[in-house]
Amino acid sequence: MSKILIIEDDLSIGEMMSIYLYEEGYQVMRAENGRQGVVLFRDFEPDVIVLDIMLPDVDGIQLCTDFRNSSTIPILMVSAKNEVSDRVKGLQTGADDYLCKPFSMRELSARIQALLRRSHAFPPPVQSTDTTEQVVQLDLEKRCLFVHSKLIETTFSEFEIMKLFWQNQGRVYSREELLNRVRGFDSYVTERAIDVHIANLRKKIEADPKEPKYIKTVWGVGYKFLLM
Numbered sequence: 001m002s003k004i005l006i007i008e009d010d011l012s013i014g015e016m017m018s019i020y021l022y023e024e025g026y027q028v029m030r031a032e033n034g035r036q037g038v039v040l041f042r043d044f045e046p047d048v049i050v051l052d053i054m055l056p057d058v059d060g061i062q063l064c065t066d067f068r069n070s071s072t073i074p075i076l077m078v079s080a081k082n083e084v085s086d087r088v089k090g091l092q093t094g095a096d097d098y099l100c101k102p103f104s105m106r107e108l109s110a111r112i113q114a115l116l117r118r119s120h121a122f123p124p125p126v127q128s129t130d131t132t133e134q135v136v137q138l139d140l141e142k143r144c145l146f147v148h149s150k151l152i153e154t155t156f157s158e159f160e161i162m163k164l165f166w167q168n169q170g171r172v173y174s175r176e177e178l179l180n181r182v183r184g185f186d187s188y189v190t191e192r193a194i195d196v197h198i199a200n201l202r203k204k205i206e207a208d209p210k211e212p213k214y215i216k217t218v219w220g221v222g223y224k225f226l227l228m
Helices: 011-023 034-044 060-070 084-093 105-119 156-167 175-183 192-205
Strands: 003-007 027-031 048-052 075-079 097-100 136-139 144-147 150-152 215-218 222-225
Touching: 003 011, 003 034, 011 027, 011 105, 027 034, 034 048, 034 060, 048 060, 048 105, 060 075, 060 084, 075 084, 075 105, 084 097, 084 192, 097 105, 105 156, 136 156, 144 192, 156 175, 156 192, 156 222, 175 192, 175 222, 192 215
Parallel strands: 003 027, 003 048, 048 075, 075 097
Antiparallel strands: 136 144, 144 150, 215 222
8 A cells, every 4th residue: 555645734635635545545644734744754654745835834845855855755746836937946846746736636646646656667677788887877676876886866757767768778869758758648747847857867977967978968859868
């Protein structure tokens, strides 16, 4: 039984989500503010966090950052803010999906199912033929990214993009393809989110993000990944 942590201060929305997800077969806990959310995050050990941006005590964006600094648990951000800039900011902070209010409970459940499928999909590790000089390494079973043998923290979506690149080195992916593979075909998030994830990955694995050696831009098409 997957565990869902809902951090939502609106009583009616929080109760509606809790009841619906419980009836869908999830184990659900709900926090009414950020402080409760932090405690339940530690004690409940959820598989997915549903996080409202506007909380009474802590900014949801900051809370997302704090969670992401210590965990790769998928985070579904929900908010009445539906501007593109708000969604990009949420994703850039570390959220793995963004759902605008009002939304249907069926869509909420579908988004959670998609996050769980991707977080539990562990294909066999892909090993390089030369590991002695390999700067970037990926352990797909443990979901770990290493640069110069140092563990690099990634968000759920960043790792999914790296996993796709790693398994298909040299293949060019358009932004739309990356978005569909990482977030699902029903996502309302724009392709701009992919550029944000790529920029963040370059900062983490490239010696000079402005002159990338591994994640290459194919102008007019998209991106590709190659080990040097």
